[in-house]
Amino acid sequence: MTYICLFYANICNLVPFSLYCLQLYHDYQQGQEYQTMHYDCIQEGIFLARPNRFIAHVDLNGQTVVCHVKNTGRCRELLIPGVTVLLEYHKDALAKGRKTAYSLIGVYKKREGKPPLLINMDSQAPNQAAWEWLQRQGLKNALISDIRREVTYGTSRFDLAFLSDGRPSFMEVKGVTLEENGLAMFPDAPTQRGVKHLEELIKASQDGFLCFLLFVIQMKEMTAFTPNRRTHPEFADALAAAQKAGVVILAMDCQVRPDSMEIDAPVPVSLIS
Numbered sequence: 001m002t003y004i005c006l007f008y009a010n011i012c013n014l015v016p017f018s019l020y021c022l023q024l025y026h027d028y029q030q031g032q033e034y035q036t037m038h039y040d041c042i043q044e045g046i047f048l049a050r051p052n053r054f055i056a057h058v059d060l061n062g063q064t065v066v067c068h069v070k071n072t073g074r075c076r077e078l079l080i081p082g083v084t085v086l087l088e089y090h091k092d093a094l095a096k097g098r099k100t101a102y103s104l105i106g107v108y109k110k111r112e113g114k115p116p117l118l119i120n121m122d123s124q125a126p127n128q129a130a131w132e133w134l135q136r137q138g139l140k141n142a143l144i145s146d147i148r149r150e151v152t153y154g155t156s157r158f159d160l161a162f163l164s165d166g167r168p169s170f171m172e173v174k175g176v177t178l179e180e181n182g183l184a185m186f187p188d189a190p191t192q193r194g195v196k197h198l199e200e201l202i203k204a205s206q207d208g209f210l211c212f213l214l215f216v217i218q219m220k221e222m223t224a225f226t227p228n229r230r231t232h233p234e235f236a237d238a239l240a241a242a243q244k245a246g247v248v249i250l251a252m253d254c255q256v257r258p259d260s261m262e263i264d265a266p267v268p269v270s271l272i273s
Helices: 125-135 192-206 233-244
Strands: 002-006 021-025 042-049 054-059 064-071 084-089 104-109 112-118 144-153 156-164 167-176 178-180 183-186 211-216 224-227 248-257 261-265
Touching: 042 064, 042 104, 054 084, 054 104, 112 248, 125 144, 125 156, 125 167, 125 211, 125 261, 156 192, 167 183, 167 192, 183 211, 192 233, 224 233, 224 248, 233 248
Parallel strands: 064 104, 167 211, 183 224, 211 248
Antiparallel strands: 002 021, 042 054, 042 084, 054 064, 084 104, 104 112, 144 156, 156 167, 178 183, 248 261
C-alpha cells in the first residue's frame, strides 16, 4: 500500500491546508470497469425552430413536439431547419413535473461532400465525461485519485479536484460544439464567465496547485482545437496567459453515439488564432 498526503482539508478556505493521509493501493482503479454516460429512449426527429434558448420545435414522426434544449449557447451553425436531431424521451416527465417530455441532446451536422457529423449538444455531458475519463486514469503518466466534483477554493468553484501523483489539482471543463472544416473552436459566443474561470485557474496555479483546462470536443474527426478569437478575443488572450502561467491546456475528442458520449483521443491545441 502507498500512503499519500492530501492537502485538501481546508480547500474552501484557501491556505493553510490541513494534511490528510489517504491509504491507496498500488493497483488503484486497475481492472475496474466504469460506466459510460448513457441516455435512455433516444429518438430521431427533424429540427423545425428554436423560439428561445431553452426550447425547440421538432418534427417527430409527423407530429410537432416541444423539446428542452440542453444547451443555452447559440448553436446557430447546428440547429438549422431540416437537420436531423436526437431527442431523449423522459417517460416520467409528468410525474417529475417537467414541462416537456423530450430533451434535444444531439444533432447530425450537414457537411458538403461528407456524411453528416454527429455532435453531442448536451452542455452537462462534458463534465460527466471528464469525471469518467479521470476515473479511467485518462491523464497519462500520473496516478489520479480522490476525484471530487464542484469544489470551492476561495471565491472560485472548479468542476473537478483530484490528486495527480499526490499533488492537489483542479480542472475546469469546457464543452466544444463549434467546428469549421475540422477545426474545433471555443467559445461560440462571448463568455466573460469563461475568462473569469481562466483567471481563477491562474490564481490557483500561483498558489501551488496543478491546474488544467480541459476542452471536451463533443464529436470526432477534428484536426486541431483553437480559441475562437473572432468571437471573443479576450478569451483567446486569457487562454494564452493561462498557459504561460502554468495552466495545462488539454483538448480531447469524443466517441459520440446516439445514446452515449465518451472522451476518446487528444486533439492538438493551437493558441495562435
